[in-house]
Amino acid sequence: MKSVVTTVVTAADAAGRFPSQNDLEAVQGNIQRAAARLEAAEKLASGLDALTKEAGDACFNKYAYLKQPGEAGDSTVKVEKCYRDLGH
Numbered sequence: 001m002k003s004v005v006t007t008v009v010t011a012a013d014a015a016g017r018f019p020s021q022n023d024l025e026a027v028q029g030n031i032q033r034a035a036a037r038l039e040a041a042e043k044l045a046s047g048l049d050a051l052t053k054e055a056g057d058a059c060f061n062k063y064a065y066l067k068q069p070g071e072a073g074d075s076t077v078k079v080e081k082c083y084r085d086l087g088h
Helices: 004-014 021-032 034-046 048-062 076-087
Strands: none
Touching: 004 021, 021 034, 034 048, 048 076
């Protein structure tokens, strides 16, 4: 993933110019919001297991046939793999 600085400099370079004042202000604003973005990411990550479990349960409830033999949820191992995949 590219940083905001790399993106701004690359775009300006492709246009054959130096970064403008607006470009630099965008970088500064992005850096100032970094703490808020990090806090949001931490909150989302802390609830990931519960969210994954809720999503998996909803899926298996809505599509009950998935628990039938030969389907994605016909064993505990397969169910756990489905939850793992949802988490990713």
